[in-house]
Amino acid sequence: MSEPTNINNNNNNNNNNNISPRTTSSSFDGDQQQQGQQTLAASLQNRLNLAGTSPLRTLIRASSLQNLPSHSSAKEQQVAPVLVSPTAAVVATTKDKMDLITSDLIHPGPSSKYDFVKVKVRLEDHYYVLSRFLISRVLNVTKVDAADSVKISLELKKRLVDQGRLTLSQAELESELFSILLTYGYGAEYIDRYRMTTQFHHQRVPLIILISGPKCTGKSWLATQLAERLNLSTVLQTTLVQDLMDTIIREFNPTTGSDLFGMPSDPPIVFKNYSTKEELLTDFKKECYMIRHGVDTDIEKCFEEGKAIIIEGPHIDPNLFKELLEERTMKAPSPIQTSSDDSPAAPAAPPVSLAQKLKPKVKGIIIPFVLALNKNDHTLLVENWLSCSETNSAYAKKSFGDDPEVQTKRVVENLQTIQEYLCQGVPPFVRVDVNAYNFLETLDVMHSAVLHRINSVYSGHVKGFEYET
Incomplete structure (x- = not known):
């Protein structure tokens, strides 16, 4: 136990020799902490301004990283000597966390910025919010390739948002979607399937x-x-x-x-x-x-x-x-037939039971x-x-x-x-x-x-x- 004590004492002596006699160690740490926080805040603000990200998402991301452990392993922490003051270590750890925040904001994951914008679609007497996921799933039902369905749904949402069309009718939505389908090589057969599928689900047919x-x-x-x-x-x-x-x-x-x-x-x-x-x-x-x-x-x-x-x-x-x-x-449904005088009379309909009349x-x-x-x-x-x-x-x-x-x-x-x-x-x-x-x-x-x-x-x-x- 004596050797580590001497090492720490020597380090403290070397640090004290570099400090002016009129400045105490505690006051130096306080000034260093304040200066580090100001520099870190200014750097973070500049990065956020460049990223153009809302403060709310920054706060949510920061709250999830507040208990983030240090990058160095436990073995490295035990072996490595302490060469900086505790205040500088705290500032460095906080800076690493903020780097992760800004990196996540500048380079987002699979989500897109267009997902944060709501597009309302009018369908008969109500509205619904457009979903890229549901559009791609319906396209999969019509046998559109899975990778193409994701691209088509994203391009549809991007086109509507860029044009500022945040409220539109179902017919206008399908018109934009069908034009994109044609550009990807999916013709009238897929368009008819899409119309049939959407109407089938909306009307809740068993x-x-x-x-x-x-x-x-x-x-x-x-x-x-x-x-x-x-x-x-x-x-x-x-x-x-x-x-x-x-x-x-x-x-x-x-x-x-x-x-x-x-x-x-x-x-x-x-x-x-x-x-x-x-x-x-x-x-x-x-x-x-x-x-x-x-x-x-x-x-x-x-x-x-x-x-x-x-x-x-x-x-x-x-x-x-x-x-x-x-x-x-x-x-x-059977095809509609035109009646004529020479045509034979239609057979009589079978009698309807009482149970069918009460509850079909x-x-x-x-x-x-x-x-x-x-x-x-x-x-x-x-x-x-x-x-x-x-x-x-x-x-x-x-x-x-x-x-x-x-x-x-x-x-x-x-x-x-x-x-x-x-x-x-x-x-x-x-x-x-x-x-x-x-x-x-x-x-x-x-x-x-x-x-x-x-x-x-x-x-x-x-x-x-x-x-x-």
């Missing part, structure tokens, strides 16, 4: 997308990616509904929970040895029947609140959704898919599925023996039997052959099919916006 298919066909990935492209927030998996129903029933009836109608079997049906295909399909239909009632509440909620949802899973039996498709799907059911757009995969590609995906799950591998080993090839073969046979049954629901379900080597190609097919179905069914019901001229 949208339900069903994705059926056996296990190991990429349903979950395709559903989440399709929801991302269509800007939908809800994806419901039938496997989660089945697990939830099984948990609730086992809690109230633990002894006979697994023996109830439609409850998951142990092992699952794809890992069972069935003597005939009919036995497999009988158990499969029971599970599908229970899941159909489990998702009915979510479907009705979408119709009542005008929301959109994607329901995916292996338990979507097309035969159990035929009634829903017939009663609740919006029909494309809300209709929406229902788009059902069934995914199919050829046997060779299905085998590869099943092999990967079994190798990545110890539980599934244990089920297969217990049911089909220790040979991995036999396990994969028997599981694929069960899944292919389920796939053949599900594909019998085409139509009204739309069959999509999955490309196991390029899922993005399959995603594009489904995306295009959704846009085509919405356009064909919904376009005839569009009332259009009451644009202000």
